[in-house]
Amino acid sequence: MTVMQRVLWLVTIPGNLAGIMAWELGFSPWWLVLTVTYTLVGSYDYLCSHHTLNRLYPVVAYIRYVLEFIRPEIRQYFIASNTDEKPFNREMRSLIYQRAKAVRDTKAFGTERNLYERGFLSANHALVPVVVCQQSCRVTVGGTDCLQPYSASRLNISAMSYGALSANAIRALNGGAMMGGFAHNTGEGGISPYHLEAGGDLIWQIGSGYFGCRDDSGNFCPESFKENARRAEVKMIEIKLSQGAKPGHGGVLPAAKITQEVSEIRGIPMGQDCISPAAHSAFHSPKGLLKFIKQLRELSEGKPVGFKLCVGRKEDVMAIIKAMLEMRILPDFITVDGAEGGTGAAPVELTNHMGLPCIEGTYFLHNCLVGARLRKDIRIISSGITASGFNVLTKLAVGADMVNAARSMMMAMGCIQSRACNTNHCPTGIATQDPVRSKALNVTSKRERVAHYHKATMESCFSLIGAMGINDVNKLCPSHILQRTHDGLAVPFDSIHPSLKEGELLGKKINDSFSLFWERASADSFKAISEVFHKQ
Numbered sequence: 001m002t003v004m005q006r007v008l009w010l011v012t013i014p015g016n017l018a019g020i021m022a023w024e025l026g027f028s029p030w031w032l033v034l035t036v037t038y039t040l041v042g043s044y045d046y047l048c049s050h051h052t053l054n055r056l057y058p059v060v061a062y063i064r065y066v067l068e069f070i071r072p073e074i075r076q077y078f079i080a081s082n083t084d085e086k087p088f089n090r091e092m093r094s095l096i097y098q099r100a101k102a103v104r105d106t107k108a109f110g111t112e113r114n115l116y117e118r119g120f121l122s123a124n125h126a127l128v129p130v131v132v133c134q135q136s137c138r139v140t141v142g143g144t145d146c147l148q149p150y151s152a153s154r155l156n157i158s159a160m161s162y163g164a165l166s167a168n169a170i171r172a173l174n175g176g177a178m179m180g181g182f183a184h185n186t187g188e189g190g191i192s193p194y195h196l197e198a199g200g201d202l203i204w205q206i207g208s209g210y211f212g213c214r215d216d217s218g219n220f221c222p223e224s225f226k227e228n229a230r231r232a233e234v235k236m237i238e239i240k241l242s243q244g245a246k247p248g249h250g251g252v253l254p255a256a257k258i259t260q261e262v263s264e265i266r267g268i269p270m271g272q273d274c275i276s277p278a279a280h281s282a283f284h285s286p287k288g289l290l291k292f293i294k295q296l297r298e299l300s301e302g303k304p305v306g307f308k309l310c311v312g313r314k315e316d317v318m319a320i321i322k323a324m325l326e327m328r329i330l331p332d333f334i335t336v337d338g339a340e341g342g343t344g345a346a347p348v349e350l351t352n353h354m355g356l357p358c359i360e361g362t363y364f365l366h367n368c369l370v371g372a373r374l375r376k377d378i379r380i381i382s383s384g385i386t387a388s389g390f391n392v393l394t395k396l397a398v399g400a401d402m403v404n405a406a407r408s409m410m411m412a413m414g415c416i417q418s419r420a421c422n423t424n425h426c427p428t429g430i431a432t433q434d435p436v437r438s439k440a441l442n443v444t445s446k447r448e449r450v451a452h453y454h455k456a457t458m459e460s461c462f463s464l465i466g467a468m469g470i471n472d473v474n475k476l477c478p479s480h481i482l483q484r485t486h487d488g489l490a491v492p493f494d495s496i497h498p499s500l501k502e503g504e505l506l507g508k509k510i511n512d513s514f515s516l517f518w519e520r521a522s523a524d525s526f527k528a529i530s531e532v533f534h535k536q
Helices: 003-024 030-048 052-056 061-079 090-100 167-180 222-229 260-266 286-299 314-327 348-353 358-371 389-397 407-412 435-439 443-467 512-520 526-535
Strands: 121-123 138-141 150-153 155-157 202-206 234-240 305-310 333-337 379-383 402-405 481-484 490-492
Touching: 030 052, 052 061, 090 407, 090 443, 121 389, 150 155, 150 234, 155 167, 155 443, 167 407, 167 435, 167 443, 202 222, 222 234, 222 286, 234 286, 234 333, 286 305, 286 314, 305 379, 314 358, 314 512, 333 358, 358 379, 358 389, 358 512, 389 402, 389 443, 402 407, 407 443
Parallel strands: 155 402, 202 234, 234 305, 305 333, 333 379, 379 402
Antiparallel strands: 121 481, 138 150, 481 490
16 A cells, blocks of 8 residues: 555545535535645644654644643642642642732641651741841841841742843732832842832842853953942842852853843843853852952942852851951841752753752751851842741741742742743743733732742741741751651751751861861862862
């Protein structure tokens, strides 16, 4: 049988027979249209399609593609339980939506969590609850060299750039920050006009692309930095070293999201992906980083300056701490991002397999600063999955002074976790530059929802702390958090994870879990660390 004969037998003949039968039985002429369409599509599939399934099963194979296309929605809305999905399950999303809308957020009939699951976190309550003092509900950021310290909320908006997010999304976030009295991190994309409209407090993030403070060659420009850093809205400046969702990889803004306006704000060409360098060009060593921090602090007239990183090689973090001890130049804060952090676009392997989770990284940094007697001079900001007041409480207890949240703030605006951030087809108008979709996002109502979510989450957090019998947020410590072990016991967090005593890194006897990394760390060069590894 020839190829043409097979086509006629597989496609044309069955379709035509169906059409003739329909005509004879008196059905609508549309049956003939469907028959011809079936024949044409089937013929194309059999002769021209690049897909094996289409060639083997003309027309019918499309059923499989349709089902595959809608599978995430089917699973999300009809199959997954309240605690199944990642990174935010239905229970977490529902809580965010309810608090953002200022409606009832209570739960009936008991928990759906497995309280005996290995790694499950909890806290012990006190028989006599107390009220948390208002003075500890905020924290001052700014060390001895800072001339303009900032009084910050314990929960703030994490880094999300204009370009990755729409103009209306940025307006809503900043408007919510203004209403609620908390800070809005700009992300590495620079300060856009939409960050400034509402007048909310800004944490200006400086990435390796130096957007908003770069010269024509893409290098750091002190003059343009000074101009932006001295804006009244900018309260803190954050140098981004690495990001939890893609550590060791520069930021990525897909070409589809680069409009003429984004191109002008960032100083980048249109029509191609904007990929920031993996490393900074303004410095190349731990000491170079601290000199850069000092330079930015001076250029900004003494505003708090810090850096953000995802903890990976522990000796890298300790190298920076050694440089601090030698140079006596300290950042005002350090932001720890977790490997579970979100992003608009990242290679899957980096997202799944690189970096330490947020709580583990925060606890490690906290101990390093304690061991170097630097903890009281430097604030720690913890960034990772944050949906509830308990998520905030946990990060504060293991060592953070403040917490940043990004995806939950997006959900407060209406994000449905469609995972389309990297396509420019976000269905809610949040993570897109599509003018039709983004215009549909109502700034007035969404900024109120952002403020409502922040307020309710902090009230929940402080209520939990009071229920634990603690009246001061600063009195939280790792022993207040219990973690379920493999043998089913709930034990204090710091009895499982190694810790350092005050000044221990400065002595001769150091905890074995830290000593090897401390020996390998070099204040002069990150490259020297690799050479030590190679020799050993």
